Amino acid sequence: MNMTDERMRESKGNRTVWLSILVALIICGSPSAASAQSTAAAKDDRATPAANYFTDTVLVNQDGKQMRFYNDLLKDKVVIINTFFTTCTSVCPPMARTLERIQGLLGDRIGKDVHIISVSVDPETDTPPRLKDFGRKFNAKPGWYLVSGKKPNVEFVLRKLGQFVEAKDDHSTILIIGNLRTGLWKKAMGLAKVDELFKIVESVLNDNPEAPK
Numbered sequence: 001m002n003m004t005d006e007r008m009r010e011s012k013g014n015r016t017v018w019l020s021i022l023v024a025l026i027i028c029g030s031p032s033a034a035s036a037q038s039t040a041a042a043k044d045d046r047a048t049p050a051a052n053y054f055t056d057t058v059l060v061n062q063d064g065k066q067m068r069f070y071n072d073l074l075k076d077k078v079v080i081i082n083t084f085f086t087t088c089t090s091v092c093p094p095m096a097r098t099l100e101r102i103q104g105l106l107g108d109r110i111g112k113d114v115h116i117i118s119v120s121v122d123p124e125t126d127t128p129p130r131l132k133d134f135g136r137k138f139n140a141k142p143g144w145y146l147v148s149g150k151k152p153n154v155e156f157v158l159r160k161l162g163q164f165v166e167a168k169d170d171h172s173t174i175l176i177i178g179n180l181r182t183g184l185w186k187k188a189m190g191l192a193k194v195d196e197l198f199k200i201v202e203s204v205l206n207d208n209p210e211a212p213k
Helices: 020-028 031-039 049-054 069-076 092-109 128-137 151-160 192-204
Strands: 002-008 057-059 066-068 077-086 116-122 144-148 174-179 184-189
Touching: 002 069, 049 069, 049 151, 057 069, 057 128, 057 151, 066 069, 066 151, 077 192, 092 116, 092 192, 116 151, 128 144, 174 192
Parallel strands: 077 116, 116 144
Antiparallel strands: 002 184, 057 066, 057 144, 077 174, 174 184
């Protein structure tokens, strides 16, 4: 199983929640994608590097609720992020089943200690009712957000995650697992064995940079 484990820190020793494994991918942004930021909250001098990078681009979840990408979905959370689309019949169902099993292993920690964010790569098709139906098939509990939205917004977010593809069938099977409080991020193959993936999730969840080595 291929995975990476990287961390970045702010100056003066402060840890940052910037997604270090994706920083190099910032160049994937384009002028057209940048227009999606018109729906994001205005930045101010207090914004963190992570907030500035990810932005508050607005997405929509399976309940039809608007969610800001950084402040509502990422800030101060441990997250498991994947991409999918509801009409996919190949890798998406087994990956969703894997996430369902991880959700079960997390128990009452899902929605509290860990959140799952599944981002559609087919926003024009994946309306909230379709997302809701897909989530129902895999017993998505509160804390598992299936998100779509306006196409420019979704594409902008996917570019920030390094997950943008021109054709939906080419979407990645990588899981991105991050602790926004400590700055630890890992990547893992979404079709790997559940017990191996769960160990990675736990390692990110239990990250404590202040613990003695």
